[in-house]
Amino acid sequence: MKRFSNSTYWSGSHQHAAKGLWPRETEIAQGTVLYRFIDISKSPSVIGADGPWWFEYEYYQIMKTFAERHGYSLGYCARIFAAILYEWSEVNAVVCAEVTDGPLKVWKG
Numbered sequence: 001m002k003r004f005s006n007s008t009y010w011s012g013s014h015q016h017a018a019k020g021l022w023p024r025e026t027e028i029a030q031g032t033v034l035y036r037f038i039d040i041s042k043s044p045s046v047i048g049a050d051g052p053w054w055f056e057y058e059y060y061q062i063m064k065t066f067a068e069r070h071g072y073s074l075g076y077c078a079r080i081f082a083a084i085l086y087e088w089s090e091v092n093a094v095v096c097a098e099v100t101d102g103p104l105k106v107w108k109g
Contacts, residue, residue: 023107028056030102035060037078039089049095053082060094 028034035055038048055063059081067077075091078084084091 023109026106026108027103028099028106030099032099032102033057033096034099035094035096037075037082037084037089037091038093038095039091040093041090045093045095048093049097054097055082 035057036049036051036053037055038045038051040048042048063077063081064074066072066081067074074094078094079086079091
């Protein structure tokens, strides 16, 4: 049986991932760098990094490139692309993390 580094968090996670989405189960390999938009006015980046809703590099780059080409802030583009409501977050910082003990089992959608 394959071991996932986040197995202890997997049970019951589908109900949270399925809020407004049709998630599919997939794996993220060790060495993958992920990005998450956070609100540093609510908590320090180390705390903000401990949450759901991460982006892989290619999707982060799409948002970053769109922001640069159209003169928007990266936070504003993240809000548009990821449907982040204003009451949820200021979207004023980005944290990144590398999967070091992979793979991770995730919901993607």
